Amino acid sequence: xxxxxxxxxxxxxxxxxxxxxxxxxxxxxxxxxxxxxxxxxxxxxxxxxxxxxxxxxxxxxxxxxxxxxxxxxxxxxxxxxxxxxxxxxxxxxxxxxxxxxxxxxxxxxxxxxxxxxxxxxxxxxxxxxxxxxxxxxxxxxxxxxxxxxxxxxxxxxxxxxxxxxxxxxxxxxxxxxxxxxxxxxxxxxxxxxxxxxxxxxxxxxxxxxxxxxxxxxxxxxxxxxxxxxxxxxxxxxxxxxxxxxxxxxxxxxxxxxxxxxxxxxxxxxxxxxxxxxxxxxxxxxxxxxxxxxxxxxxxxxxxxxxxxxxxxxxxxxxxxxxxxxxx
Ligand SMILES: Nc1nc2c(ncn2[C@@H]2O[C@H](COP(=O)(O)OP(=O)(O)OP(=O)(O)O)[C@@H](O)[C@H]2O)c(=O)[nH]1
Ligand SMILES: [Mg+2]
Ligand SMILES: [Zn+2]
Numbered sequence: 001x002x003x004x005x006x007x008x009x010x011x012x013x014x015x016x017x018x019x020x021x022x023x024x025x026x027x028x029x030x031x032x033x034x035x036x037x038x039x040x041x042x043x044x045x046x047x048x049x050x051x052x053x054x055x056x057x058x059x060x061x062x063x064x065x066x067x068x069x070x071x072x073x074x075x076x077x078x079x080x081x082x083x084x085x086x087x088x089x090x091x092x093x094x095x096x097x098x099x100x101x102x103x104x105x106x107x108x109x110x111x112x113x114x115x116x117x118x119x120x121x122x123x124x125x126x127x128x129x130x131x132x133x134x135x136x137x138x139x140x141x142x143x144x145x146x147x148x149x150x151x152x153x154x155x156x157x158x159x160x161x162x163x164x165x166x167x168x169x170x171x172x173x174x175x176x177x178x179x180x181x182x183x184x185x186x187x188x189x190x191x192x193x194x195x196x197x198x199x200x201x202x203x204x205x206x207x208x209x210x211x212x213x214x215x216x217x218x219x220x221x222x223x224x225x226x227x228x229x230x231x232x233x234x235x236x237x238x239x240x241x242x243x244x245x246x247x248x249x250x251x252x253x254x255x256x257x258x259x260x261x262x263x264x265x266x267x268x269x270x271x272x273x274x275x276x277x278x279x280x281x282x283x284x285x286x287x288x289x290x291x292x293x294x295x296x297x298x299x300x301x302x303x304x305x306x307x308x309x310x311x312x313x314x315x316x317x318x319x320x321x322x323x324x325x326x327x
Pocket of ligand 1: 160161162235236
């Protein structure tokens with residue numbers, strides 16, 4: 001019987017589609033032939049083939065096959081830096097949650113998640129939460145507004161408040177008939193949004209006042225049913241995605257990619273070259289300089305590592321120095 005994983009952790013749960021029922025799952029044989037560079041056996045969203053085993057008090061789904069995913073959101077494995085960990089499979093879109101008050105999210109981190117989403121086949125959508133708590137300090141608010149304006153022409157952007165319910169209907173409408181995931185810093189309100197959308201009360205973490213950062217409260221990755229055929233995943237807050245493997249990441253910066261086609265030289269690095277259309281767009285204000293900076297940082301990080309790695313057998317690859325994606 002076919003189903004998909006809705007909870008990952010010590011006791012995985014699987015949603016059996018034919019029966020529209022959630023069951024406890026056992027992993028019988030779960031090698032991922034499709035993704036040998038991953039340390040993940042199973043991730044939320046994975047489609048699996050299972051057999052229902054009748055037990056004394058409840059039925060158990062015994063998984064004997066994991067289907068290759070169509071989309072994937074991955075991060076670097078913390079224990080094995082040359083390998084990936086799949087955060088979720090087969091989802092349609094990533095809601096990148098940012099708090100307009102605190103904790104703050106560096107622009108570089110937002111960009112890294114958009115790149116991870118697009119390179120994995122998912123659509124990134126930005127969600128600015130805690131709209132009820134807009135900063136009163138003018139300079140702080142002006143900075144936040146400029147970040148929101150920078151993304152509006154590039155991605156879909158929503159401004160919401162889990163606390164007051166502001167624009168949460170729009171958020172729900174965006175999820176219709178899709179599988180989505182909330183990603184972002186710890187404490188930005190991912191679980192609070194799940195509560196508003198599903199009515200499921202998860203323990204929400206308080207933000208520790210000393211650091212201004214949220215405590216790591218969500219531990220398991222879970223897909224929740226929002227309404228018929230709409231699911232949303234709540235996962236632990238991410239501190240870093242680690243190294244992102246991709247060819248030239250410019251393809252995942254849609255506005256830079258489009259502009260770069262008009263640069264005078266096809267190998268333009270959008271640095272000092274004459275006739276650089278990307279630079280021209282920055283000068284005339286149609287592209288934000290911070291996005292080019294983000295791209296260049298990511299490219300510098302990827303290129304030497306990625307190509308060095310590819311030319312070496314895996315067992316000889318040295319562990320990589322960790323990068324945080326934060327500056
Ligand atoms: N004022 C205000 N507070 C909010 C809002 N959304 C969430 N919070 C608060 O922010 C804190 C963190 O919320 P969580 O939902 O636990 O954050 P999270 O993103 O799930 O955090 P992790 O599970 O650690 O990744 C809680 O104290 C929430 O009550 C909002 O829209 N407005
Ligand atoms: Mg949470
Ligand atoms: Zn250029």
